[in-house]
Amino acid sequence: MFRPLIIIRRIPNIDFMGLHRLGFALSALMTLGSIVLFLAQGLNYGIDFSGGTLIEARTPGPADLARMRSTLDGLGLGEVSLQSFGGPDDVLIRVARQPGDDRAQMQAVAKVKAALPADIDYRRTEVVGPKVGGELIQAGVIATVLALVAIALYVWLRFEWQFGVGAMLSTLHDTVTTVGLFSLLQIEFNLTTLAAILTIAGYSVNDTVVIYDRVRETLRKYKTMDFRTLINKSLNETLSRTILTVSTVALAVLSLLFFGGAVLRGFSIAMLWGVVVGTYSSLFIAAPILYYIRPRRASQPKEGETPPAETQRVS
Amino acid sequence: MLYFPKWLVTLILAICLAGVVMTIPNLFAQQTVERWPAFLPRKQVSLGLDLRGGSYLLYEVDMRSVLTERLNNILDGLREAFRTARIGYTGLAAEGDHVAFTLREPERIEEVRATVKKLDPDLEMTAGATGAVTLKFNDVALQRVQQQIVDQSIEIVRRRIDETGTKEPTIQREGADRIVLELPGVEDPEFVKRILGKTAKMTFQLVDENAAPGDKSRLPAGDEILPLKDSHGAPGATIVVQKRVMVSGDTLTDAQATFDQYGAPAVNFKFDTVGARRFGEATKSNVGKRFAIVLDNAVISAPVIREAILGGQGIITGSFTSESANELALQLRAGALPAPLVALEERTVGPDLGADSIHAGALASIVAVILVVVFMLVFYGFFGLFADIALMFNLCLMMATLSLLGATLTLPGIAGIALTLGMAVDANVLIYERLREELRGGRSLISSLQAGFERAFGTIFDSHLTTLVAGFLMFFLGSGPVKGFAVTLSIGVVTSLFSAILITRLQIVTWLRRTKPKTIPI
Numbered sequence: 001m002f003r004p005l006i007i008i009r010r011i012p013n014i015d016f017m018g019l020h021r022l023g024f025a026l027s028a029l030m031t032l033g034s035i036v037l038f039l040a041q042g043l044n045y046g047i048d049f050s051g052g053t054l055i056e057a058r059t060p061g062p063a064d065l066a067r068m069r070s071t072l073d074g075l076g077l078g079e080v081s082l083q084s085f086g087g088p089d090d091v092l093i094r095v096a097r098q099p100g101d102d103r104a105q106m107q108a109v110a111k112v113k114a115a116l117p118a119d120i121d122y123r124r125t126e127v128v129g130p131k132v133g134g135e136l137i138q139a140g141v142i143a144t145v146l147a148l149v150a151i152a153l154y155v156w157l158r159f160e161w162q163f164g165v166g167a168m169l170s171t172l173h174d175t176v177t178t179v180g181l182f183s184l185l186q187i188e189f190n191l192t193t194l195a196a197i198l199t200i201a202g203y204s205v206n207d208t209v210v211i212y213d214r215v216r217e218t219l220r221k222y223k224t225m226d227f228r229t230l231i232n233k234s235l236n237e238t239l240s241r242t243i244l245t246v247s248t249v250a251l252a253v254l255s256l257l258f259f260g261g262a263v264l265r266g267f268s269i270a271m272l273w274g275v276v277v278g279t280y281s282s283l284f285i286a287a288p289i290l291y292y293i294r295p296r297r298a299s300q301p302k303e304g305e306t307p308p309a310e311t312q313r314v315s
Numbered sequence: 316m317l318y319f320p321k322w323l324v325t326l327i328l329a330i331c332l333a334g335v336v337m338t339i340p341n342l343f344a345q346q347t348v349e350r351w352p353a354f355l356p357r358k359q360v361s362l363g364l365d366l367r368g369g370s371y372l373l374y375e376v377d378m379r380s381v382l383t384e385r386l387n388n389i390l391d392g393l394r395e396a397f398r399t400a401r402i403g404y405t406g407l408a409a410e411g412d413h414v415a416f417t418l419r420e421p422e423r424i425e426e427v428r429a430t431v432k433k434l435d436p437d438l439e440m441t442a443g444a445t446g447a448v449t450l451k452f453n454d455v456a457l458q459r460v461q462q463q464i465v466d467q468s469i470e471i472v473r474r475r476i477d478e479t480g481t482k483e484p485t486i487q488r489e490g491a492d493r494i495v496l497e498l499p500g501v502e503d504p505e506f507v508k509r510i511l512g513k514t515a516k517m518t519f520q521l522v523d524e525n526a527a528p529g530d531k532s533r534l535p536a537g538d539e540i541l542p543l544k545d546s547h548g549a550p551g552a553t554i555v556v557q558k559r560v561m562v563s564g565d566t567l568t569d570a571q572a573t574f575d576q577y578g579a580p581a582v583n584f585k586f587d588t589v590g591a592r593r594f595g596e597a598t599k600s601n602v603g604k605r606f607a608i609v610l611d612n613a614v615i616s617a618p619v620i621r622e623a624i625l626g627g628q629g630i631i632t633g634s635f636t637s638e639s640a641n642e643l644a645l646q647l648r649a650g651a652l653p654a655p656l657v658a659l660e661e662r663t664v665g666p667d668l669g670a671d672s673i674h675a676g677a678l679a680s681i682v683a684v685i686l687v688v689v690f691m692l693v694f695y696g697f698f699g700l701f702a703d704i705a706l707m708f709n710l711c712l713m714m715a716t717l718s719l720l721g722a723t724l725t726l727p728g729i730a731g732i733a734l735t736l737g738m739a740v741d742a743n744v745l746i747y748e749r750l751r752e753e754l755r756g757g758r759s760l761i762s763s764l765q766a767g768f769e770r771a772f773g774t775i776f777d778s779h780l781t782t783l784v785a786g787f788l789m790f791f792l793g794s795g796p797v798k799g800f801a802v803t804l805s806i807g808v809v810t811s812l813f814s815a816i817l818i819t820r821l822q823i824v825t826w827l828r829r830t831k832p833k834t835i836p837i
Contacts, residue, residue, distance in 0.1 A: 004696030202785030252737025261675030
């Protein structure tokens with residue numbers, strides 16, 4: 001039997017509340033920055049949302065991007081972008097949305113395929129008409145907003161409204177900054193990215209809930225402890241768990257990032273950011289917010305809430 | 316919390332066993348599994364098109380054209396009825412979704428109302444004081460028609476796809492007026508798109524030899540001008556035909572591509588008994604005249620009737636290539652689509668990319684599992700082993716549930732599995748951290764364990780449920796890849812709740828009973 005490696009042997013005493021102003025400032029800056037970036041340069045929408053055509057092709061031997069580009073530019077299909085994708089033989093061809101109806105999009109594919117040499121292997125072809133793209137954006141926005149509201153409601157029901165507000169704000173912060181990151185790096189924003197954002201929302205609340213659970217417990221245990229100490233105590237007591245959990249999730253995400261292939265790259269980047277920022281926001285936003293909108297202290301006297309540490313429970 | 320009744324132990328073990336057993340088929344190739352005897356589990360996780368390769372096509376049934384057609388029929392019907400009843404009107408026309416006209420004698424409105432009712436009971440009539448009338452289909456009728464048209468379309472699409480020999484196609488309605496086609500193994504959907512690209516409505520109508528084409532103003536009532544697209548027709552040529560349909564294509568029982576006597580591609584067709592009789596009668600009384608074969612509102616051939624055609628068979632020659640003859644024959648065999656289909660979305664993944672994605676996804680998942688397993692061993696030692704065993708069962712239970720539900724595994728779905736594995740051990744972390752804390756607080760071993768499980772349970776439950784909320788929203792509002800991800804994520808949340816709480820606990824309790832330790836190695 002081997003001994004576990006215990007990183008935090010004694011409960012630490014970090015003054016999280018002392019750092020919270022810094023955290024608020026940083027978060028406000030990141031959130032504002034994200035909004036400005038989103039408005040100024042927008043997102044690099046994948047064809048799922050913008051409509052248009054995407055072709056992943058594999059050329060025999062390294063692809064001559066310049067020549068392919070000049071061939072395709074001559075077709076008069078508007079903006080055509082080429083980029084290598086994964087290996088040197090793989091090319092991602094993106095054709096902007098064609099003016100006209102959904103039929104025009106389909107014809108563009110035929111034109112591209114006819115213009116390129118015959119020995120190219122088309123690994124993937126995706127054509128999305130403008131109609132579907134618009135609907136997907138709408139559904140995506142609705143899903144995200146509903147997720148935030150549902151999460152806030154759930155936390156409110158299980159805790160109190162102050163916790164609901166805190167959870168929603170910190171989750172909102174995480175989703176907004178993820179969008180900001182995608183705008184900043186101009187990584188393709190597609191349906192899978194959207195899935196990542198919703199998962200981030202779920203994960204972020206997960207993390208927040210664990211901490212809130214501890215805050216609530218401490219609130220009931222120490223009826224007179226001041227809020228500042230109380231929040232600090234809760235965060236420190238759960239810190240070991242926070243670090244271990246963020247590590248295991250990050251390990252899973254990192255293996256997706258490095259081994260999951262090019263298709264999942266955007267998803268993995270979003271998730272990696274989400275895991276980090278989700279943890280950060282639980283510590284520096286969700287918990288300190290409670291300091292400002294204080295939950296009521298003496299809550300309904302229920303079984304299990306009064307015993308201080310020394311009371312033995314009968315097992 | 317530390318007591319397990321016998322039945323619960325049995326149940327947990329049974330579920331774990333079932334999970335392992337039902338995961339096994341997924342480790343083998345499909346062909347191998349199909350040969351297994353029937354008592355063995357044979358259900359496998361079905362792979363999405365992004366993993367196995369194939370085409371996904373989304374079509375919209377173009378209801379506008381159906382509406383326009385129906386409104387035009389109403390127009391014809393009204394003209395006829397007004398003429399016989401001697402009702403004067405002006406400005407009769409179809410505009411968008413309604414028909415409008417103005418009565419010369421507004422006092423005869425009741426008479427008109429009765430006429431309209433007889434013509435089509437689904438019409439809603441609104442009349443202004445000055446005799447202005449608009450007719451519109453009521454919403455219920457529109458919905459009913461849409462339902463019918465989409466159902467019919469799906470049926471015809473299915474028949475056409477079956478004719479192409481595509482294996483295991485999935486054809487489903489989506490929303491009110493859309494059809495989703497999933498065609499595994501289809502690498503180039505061009506052919507499928509071509510054969511779905513036409514409604515293939517065919518009719519046989521008489522050519523009106525007396526009317527000159529191109530003179531629209533003197534077009535006799537009951538005639539229409541159609542483009543002529545036969546072999547010798549110049550581009551832009553037109554022909555005048557009678558609107559009345561001699562025989563329509565829905566009476567065809569068979570059509571085959573063939574060659575005419577000059578060796579040019581042609582399409583051979585056969586009528587059913589009703590069609591054969593009608594066609595026989597019509598040709599008998601019109602010998603020497605020409606009839607037009609109208610396909611999708613264009614005349615593709617207009618041969619002269621040399622003698623009555625009584626055998627119920629015929630041949631269409633025209634400007635066919637052998638491919639287009641094949642396509643038309645297929646379309647005629649499968650039947651006409653009630654409305655045109657508009658392609659909205661197309662996604663095709665080649666088999667190579669699919670295989671690459673499976674490899675990448677599997678590799679990433681395996682690496683994730685190994686990393687998490689090692690991590691838990693390093694940080695929790697012996698208790699980490701319990702968590703790792705629970706994690707393995709969790710993985711099996713996920714695969715088993717996916718197989719059992721017949722859910723489709725997509726690449727984002729694999730990402731969901733890898734991610735869930737990372738998140739699943741959170742439950743163990745919560746329990747163990749609590750346990751350490753209680754032990755540090757000086758509690759006895761048993762009561763620490765008790766408290767660890769008990770206190771952590773609420774937290775685990777809450778945190779899992781919030782993830783489940785996100786999963787459900789993704790499932791109901793997302794499409795395609797998002798759905799696939801939502802399925803594995805949600806299943807993973809449920810199975811990890813089970814494995815972390817019950818499987819881990821059962822292991823620890825059993826270990827406690829067996830060894831009766833004085834201290835816990837955590």
